[in-house]
Amino acid sequence: MTADTITTADTRIDARWLIPVEPFGVVLEHQAIILQGSRILAIVPQTEADHHYRTRETLTLDQHVVLPGLINLHGHTAMSLFRGLADDLPLMTWLNDHIWPAEGKFVSEQFVTDGTRLAMAEMLRTGTTTFSDMYFFPEISAQAAHDTGMRAQICFPLMDMPTVWGSGPEEYLNKGAELIRQWQQDDYVMPAIGPHAPYTVSDGPLRSAVALAEDTGAAVQIHLHETAFEVADALKNTGKRPLARMAELGVLSSNTQCVHMTQVDESDLLLLKQTGAHVVHCPESNLKLASGFCPVQKILDHDINVTIGTDGAASNNDLDLFGELKTAAMVAKAVANDAAALSAHRALEMATLRGAKALGRDQEIGSLVAGKLADLIAVDLSDPYLQPVYDPASHLVYSNHGRAVSHSWIHGVPQLQDGILTRIDVPDLVLRVNEWRKQILS
Numbered sequence: 001m002t003a004d005t006i007t008t009a010d011t012r013i014d015a016r017w018l019i020p021v022e023p024f025g026v027v028l029e030h031q032a033i034i035l036q037g038s039r040i041l042a043i044v045p046q047t048e049a050d051h052h053y054r055t056r057e058t059l060t061l062d063q064h065v066v067l068p069g070l071i072n073l074h075g076h077t078a079m080s081l082f083r084g085l086a087d088d089l090p091l092m093t094w095l096n097d098h099i100w101p102a103e104g105k106f107v108s109e110q111f112v113t114d115g116t117r118l119a120m121a122e123m124l125r126t127g128t129t130t131f132s133d134m135y136f137f138p139e140i141s142a143q144a145a146h147d148t149g150m151r152a153q154i155c156f157p158l159m160d161m162p163t164v165w166g167s168g169p170e171e172y173l174n175k176g177a178e179l180i181r182q183w184q185q186d187d188y189v190m191p192a193i194g195p196h197a198p199y200t201v202s203d204g205p206l207r208s209a210v211a212l213a214e215d216t217g218a219a220v221q222i223h224l225h226e227t228a229f230e231v232a233d234a235l236k237n238t239g240k241r242p243l244a245r246m247a248e249l250g251v252l253s254s255n256t257q258c259v260h261m262t263q264v265d266e267s268d269l270l271l272l273k274q275t276g277a278h279v280v281h282c283p284e285s286n287l288k289l290a291s292g293f294c295p296v297q298k299i300l301d302h303d304i305n306v307t308i309g310t311d312g313a314a315s316n317n318d319l320d321l322f323g324e325l326k327t328a329a330m331v332a333k334a335v336a337n338d339a340a341a342l343s344a345h346r347a348l349e350m351a352t353l354r355g356a357k358a359l360g361r362d363q364e365i366g367s368l369v370a371g372k373l374a375d376l377i378a379v380d381l382s383d384p385y386l387q388p389v390y391d392p393a394s395h396l397v398y399s400n401h402g403r404a405v406s407h408s409w410i411h412g413v414p415q416l417q418d419g420i421l422t423r424i425d426v427p428d429l430v431l432r433v434n435e436w437r438k439q440i441l442s
């Protein structure tokens with residue numbers, strides 16, 4: 001081997017197992033992932049890496065499976081500060097009597113700063129490297145994600161009623177357009193448009209949201225068909241299913257993410273397929289609020305993209321996407337009455353490459369391929385509850401929880417090392433969170 005065949009790079013990660021997600025369903029062994037700057041330079045067998053790469057640091061993960069960082073496509077991050085505040089209630093009672101009043105009283109810029117940091121700490125600790133947020137003061141959560149170095153789609157809220165963030169649709173749209181302008185070129189932040197739901201946003205603001213999306217290329221994320229009541233009520237009031245109304249208003253496109261979709265009939269499948277809109281499945285929120293069941297396998301069978309999200313911590317009550325994957329796989333099998341529904345590999349794809357596709361970023365993130373951005377995680381499989389290892393993909397979905405995630409990198413930057421967060425001061429965060437607890441209780 002001559003010196004000129006040796007490439008120098010930043011980091012070499014030796015992985016016992018590797019699930020690149022692309023190609024689908026593959027588990028590789030004894031691979032070296034070579035990182036250079038923000039990107040993956042190469043993925044080669046370790047013996048080949050010995051001959052061709054010299055790196056500043058080498059990390060040996062000989063009990064670990066390495067995979068793309070997870071993408072949590074729906075949440076309300078600052079609501080982590082309301083975790084466990086109101087449980088065991090149906091959606092409208094939970095919103096009207098508990099969440100909306102608490103939000104009216106406590107949500108502020110500081111609340112969003114601290115709540116977003118709490119959510120990011122939990123997500124980073126459990127393997128998420130990209131998340132989507134829909135909450136008040138999106139400029140604050142955008143800054144928090146950027147400062148921490150976490151990738152985030154930040155959807156500014158849009159609804160008819162006034163809130164702490166604005167007086168109504170016109171102000172939300174003006175502030176939202178400014179958010180898009182400010183963050184659109186950022187490495188980490190993807191600004192987007194977040195009309196809350198068909199029953200909280202009227203046609204005019206929805207049309208303006210579509211115009212803004214077309215002007216800027218920003219994505220649209222909306223809660224849709226969360227409950228049977230929502231669909232029945234809309235049919236009574238407008239004569240249309242909410243999804244049909246969204247289609248008529250131009251809301252549905254390949255740049256649109258429909259969150260929940262527990263009510264899906266043949267006409268809905270046709271609209272989703274025709275428009276290329278994406279579905280964001282949030283099984284634990286749907287279970288906890290008794291909202292219904294999204295027929296994931298049926299939607300996938302129609303060649304419609306399905307991704308996954310935790311929803312906010314107040315209706316879940318955690319942001320551990322590995323836990324969400326297990327629930328998703330279990331529920332999909334029960335709903336389809338078919339044990340083959342939503343396989344482990346398909347579930348992992350939902351939390352990675354399919355999420356990236358919904359964000360329009362599947363050329364950059366969502367799988368481990370040379371040239372893509374270095375967003376990856378390692379899961380330590382040495383613990384007795386993950387032994388023995390026949391198939392790491394099976395363990396990741398059916399036996400794992402997020403606490404087994406040991407390492408993560410975003411944009412090539414280490415975020416988690418041996419289970420320790422590198423960019424968030426956890427003791428300081430816990431102090432602040434407990435101050436909020438005292439305030440909210442009093």
Ligand SMILES: [Zn+2]
Nearest residue numbers: 075223311312
């Ligand atoms: Zn939600």
